[in-house]
Amino acid sequence: MTYEKIVFLFILLTGFFAIAQKNIDPTPEDIKLAKSLRVKYDKSDIAIVKSEENVSFAINKSINSVEVNYKINENLMNINHRADISKYEFYDSESEIKTFSIKYRNNKTAAFYPKDEFYKSNDLFYNDAKVKYVQLDFPVQGYSYDYEMEKEIRDIKYFTSIYFNDEYPVIEKTITIKVPKWLELEIKEFNFNSHDIKKTITPDGENTIYKYVIKNIDPSVKEDNSPGPSYMYPHVLFIAKSYTEKAEKNTLFNSTADLYKWYKSLVDSMKDEPTIFANKVKELTKDAKTDDEKIKNIYYWVQDNIRYIAFEDGIAGFKPDDSQNVFEKRYGDCKGMANLTKQMLKLAGFDARLTWIGTNHIAYDYSIPSLSVDNHMICTLIKDGKKYFLDGTEKFNSFGEYAERIQGKEVLIEDGNKFIIDKIPVQKSITNSEKIVTNYKIENENLTGSVNKEFIGESRSTFLYQYNNVKNDKKEDALKWFLSGNDKNYNISNIITSDLNNRDQKLNISYETKLANHVSSFDNEMYVDLDYDKEYKYMDLKDRKKDIMFDYKSHDDITIILEIPSGYKVSKLPTNFEINNEDYAISLKYEVKGNTIIYHKMFDFKKPILKSSKFEEWKKNHLQFTKNYSEQIVLTK
Incomplete structure (x- = not known):
């Protein structure tokens, strides 16, 4: 190749890359918008200029459930001089991410490669929670990417809510929920006051379209000792009550009784073998002079000897581990610890029951039949007509004393095919x-x-x-x-x-x-x-x-x-x-x-x-x- 041809090819390629770069670099309008947003949101590097979230439903006949299709399309803009962020989405064994892509503003796929990992916190793995994520580099102010994500949730009971806010400021977001006539779905709205939210409900053939448009919402605030997000941020909660297929109505979570029935089905599928720790129960109770002393010895032994490890995401967030597994491994989550406490107390002759509860991190109560209502499990001891609530995860809590995070909260106590709703007593500051x-x-x-x-x-x-x-x-x-x-x-x-x-x-x-x-x-x-x-x-x-x-x-x-x-x-x-x-x-x-x-x-x-x-x-x-x-x-x- 001659020198002249090499120079010509170099000029040609340089021009090509310059045109390509021009198509992804921010326009003057982008830069102007980024600067104005930075003035308003001076603590944020990124803004979500426009977001569209779409939810639709279908019947999965192979597993007899209603599945959810959840799509997100976002335009992410750098409003600082430069920025590096992670864009991520969580999922588990009951869901699958179908699409996860980043594109330049010219609709060309960006050269970022998503990673897929088990999610862990403090180096302790959750059971089946996974995260797909990508590291994004925004080189200059006004630079933007288009993010697209599509997730399939195989069972509607696990799709509980959508929050309108984000960790970044949202300039405009549209949430569209397409509800077919065969699905009975209640949509409950929380924390809408003081936000610019417009809602429309439109019949559309065999569907009803719910559309929410929100503008100019501040980023979520990361402050220590803050209430849970359900108290603070605008969101909708989904309560899937039933669906009809071929003229047959299938009940989902129409009431608290339905929620309890599902929880009980998980408990009934467990295979507890209390004989494995029967000797330990005898050892703990043989020298006790009173029933209270027996109870304390068992309760405190669980507190002191079972290491708490959270498995709060995915299916392990709902089904307790078998008591003998927790006893032999010497670790478990709140459900496993509650179940071990229950089984040990039952061996000692007491009436002990599994109990579901939402801590003060959650704003809801059991009037809402949803998996989002509770995030914790304890054991209830019923003795002489009085209930005592035992939480093995609360190290050094005395028998009859309750941690602030559960005081005043409703509990769902197992009672065979029925259930009991009660409340944890509230204790005064002087205690x-x-x-x-x-x-x-x-x-x-x-x-x-x-x-x-x-x-x-x-x-x-x-x-x-x-x-x-x-x-x-x-x-x-x-x-x-x-x-x-x-x-x-x-x-x-x-x-x-x-x-x-x-x-x-x-x-x-x-x-x-x-x-x-x-x-x-x-x-x-x-x-x-x-x-x-x-x-x-x-x-x-x-x-x-x-x-x-x-x-x-x-x-x-x-x-x-x-x-x-x-x-x-x-x-x-x-x-x-x-x-x-x-x-x-x-x-x-x-x-x-x-x-x-x-x-x-x-x-x-x-x-x-x-x-x-x-x-x-x-x-x-x-x-x-x-x-x-x-x-x-x-x-x-």
Whole structure:
């Protein structure tokens, strides 16, 4: 080939690639749109400019079920200078991803290769949950890709909801649901208020078309201790009640009874062999003097010896593992642990039953017959006409105490071919009390003295769980770190504790302490900062968007007593502060009594949630009581 031909070919190819690149590079209009969206959504790299989701249904005669076809088409645009994201879709053994593709804006397939893996969390594999995903590179602002996904769900019972929001801002989304006349489907709407959503229902021959159009929805917010998405984001819930084929009506989940019937069919298919752990039950109960002691020995043994591993996705999210498998493997999910607890208690002669429940992560109750209603399983013990709810996943919970995440929630209790609906009792914040009494005196500009702490309820179980999860050779260091907050100014010695494995008694910790840099002297005056912990100072909620779900309702009762040094009198005390409303009560009070200053603090969070609508009130109160933290006691000679 001559030099001239090579040059000609190079120019030809260069021109070809330039034209091809031009067809995928952002247009001036794309860049302008990306810049305007970036101004509005300055925390996001990507925006979904347009999204179309389509749902249709068909009868699968081979397995006698209604299958779902779910399609998504999205235009993804980079609104930052450049971006790298993962685009993914979950599925399991009851579903199949038919299409998963990325295209340039010119409709040419992009050279990205999807990966397909089992989904895992914290290196623990879920049973059959899988994820298909691809890494996308957006080189410049305004660059876009078209994403297409088609998934087939083989049984409609597993297709429970569609959320309108996304992890990225959505500029416009259309959701179209094509419901055939032979399918009785209820569509329930949640959290539509304050969103721009337009809904139309249109008959179309043998179908009814439901169409939802939503515009300008913010990205989902990732904040710790947020309520579950069913409380916060607009979505529709599908309740497939029945379908008719050849004039025969087939009931699906028309009522809670139908939901329970399906759950029971899974339980009935289990093959429990309690004889395998019969000797362990005898060992745990032989020396027990009362029934309560027998129950506790079994319940606590499950808590302490069965490792919790979640299998919450896919079919393993609904069927408990056989009790002997959990016993022999020494691990299981909530359902396996509940079933083992039940079978062990039954061997010991008690009436124990499997119980389905949705934790406070879920907004629904059992008036809705759907698999989305519950996400957890526990064991109910019925004794002397009273129900006790046993959750083996809650390490160090005492018998008769319930974790905040299940308090007040409905339960579905097995009762042969029938079922029982009940509620977990709600416990007040005082049942989780943490009480601290500190006695100080001043020695060489240090606060020295003794501290005594008492924990009950969830404050106790939380401490015991964290402490007992520490390796044995690190426990003493961990305890000192917990008590001092790793503050080098806070020296701790002579620690005495109650039994740090006992969940049935108050947890007591006492120790001697020396606190530096909290006393300073100038001329005839001494300045004392008596407040070491400054509880909830961090909780300014400056950038917080969503409600806060506390781990539990807490009640902190703190008393600090300072012996006034000989020859000194109190010339100034920090300002007292007190607030009491329906959500919380806070008080900080100083008083002089004899030759002591008594500083009493109380923080009582009466509810497990602080609504975002109450944030402004909280910020004002927070500003006041943290201002008090900065005030000092002034002692004068």
